[in-house]
Amino acid sequence: MSKKFSLTGFAIAILSFVMSDVINRGYDPVDETISRYVNLPHGWLVTVGLLGLAAGSAALAARTAGSGWGRGLLWLWAGCALIAAIFPADPPGNWSNPSLSESVHGVAAWVGLLALAIAIVGLTLRWRREPAWAPRARALTVLAWASSVAFLLFVVAMADAMAFTHTAPLGLAERVLLGLNLVWLALAATGPARTRPLATGSRSHVTVGDRA
8 A cells, every 4th residue: 555655645746736836826936936835825735745745755665664774864855845844934035034934844845855865866776786676777767867966956046046146947946856856756656565584594575565
């Protein structure tokens, strides 16, 4: 069930974020981040999307038992997405005087995105060496490289916004990054369930996660 739960969560996130951009016409998606849209009439879509992202990521983390620190970073990312959903962002134009909710949201977003960026690279390198992941290895690698570049571009765009110049397309950079991350997460969720030995020295294994 964890595989289906992950994919359902990611599908909800994608659908909610896309609908938010289509329905809400108050902001420019090229300039404003997804989280700012929570302040518009249909802002609940952003909250639903973040909750779906958190739930899907948590299910994926639970399914990747035995993946060491990569699994831990997935759990951290899922927790940060949940915190970002609970503490909404401020409306645009309030950069110099953020509310407590905005501050918590911002820290959670940055910590979560950094954790996910590292997890994607680390887990991709690990899974490429495992025969069971061979059918997905190339796609995961391409997505890992693309998401890493997108993360760096997003950092540059955010630095530009924090310098109050707002010349970089911050909203577009975030949407590209999040889109690539979601595709990687969804592909990872379709991978083989992790296995671990039943006992030391035993050749028998038990599957962690489902086979669906």
